[in-house]
Amino acid sequence: MTEQELLIDCLGRLNRIAVNYMITGSMASNYWGIPRTTHDLDFVLQLPTDSIPALVREFEKDFHIDELAIRRAFSAPYQFNAIDTRSALKVDFWILQTHPFEREMFQRRLQVSLFDTLAWLSTAEDVILHKLYWNTITPSERQLHDAAGVVAVQGLELDISYLRHWADQLEVTETLNLLLSRDIRPKSS
DSSP, X not given: OOHHHHHHHHHHHHHHHTOEEEEEHHHHHHHHSOOOXXXXXXEEEEOOGGGHHHHHHHHTTTEEOOHXXXXXXXXXXXXEEEEETTTOOEEEEEEOOSOHHHXXXXXXXXXXXXXXXXXXXXXXXXXXXXHHHHHHHSOOHHHHHHHHHHHHHHGGGSOHHHHHHHHHHHTOHHHHHHHHTTSSOOOOO
């Protein structure tokens, strides 16, 4: 199973159980920017606890998924995963937190068609900001190159005032300025 097939499969499962979600991480930056190979998927879930059994039922046939791990994800680090038994690829699920930026990001998500499947996706601006924020937690050239790829592809379509507002809040203004001035560039092949 390829990453694309896994994405389509997961989208179908999430759409069937009607859990509010958003694609983030490298799949979102691939959509808005310069694609790169990735070996996992990232979803943010707005998951009521009474929906946990339905989520487990929907994924348990083809995934290693643990209901206790899901319940523990309602506290730090707010994350659980499912491992696809057919490919050994990992799906990371993040529980939506109360942080203002995360709430705003989730509120702004867009419904798009990915490989003929309806999907909820974080906006280009939010992908950039999220990548820059994660780079402050776990510095990685990959995060910066992904963000630079989105800037390179989206260019003038980006809402710069929104980016600047949240960059200030997230304390990533200096890095955002480097991206916008093209001092940080996407990785070249």
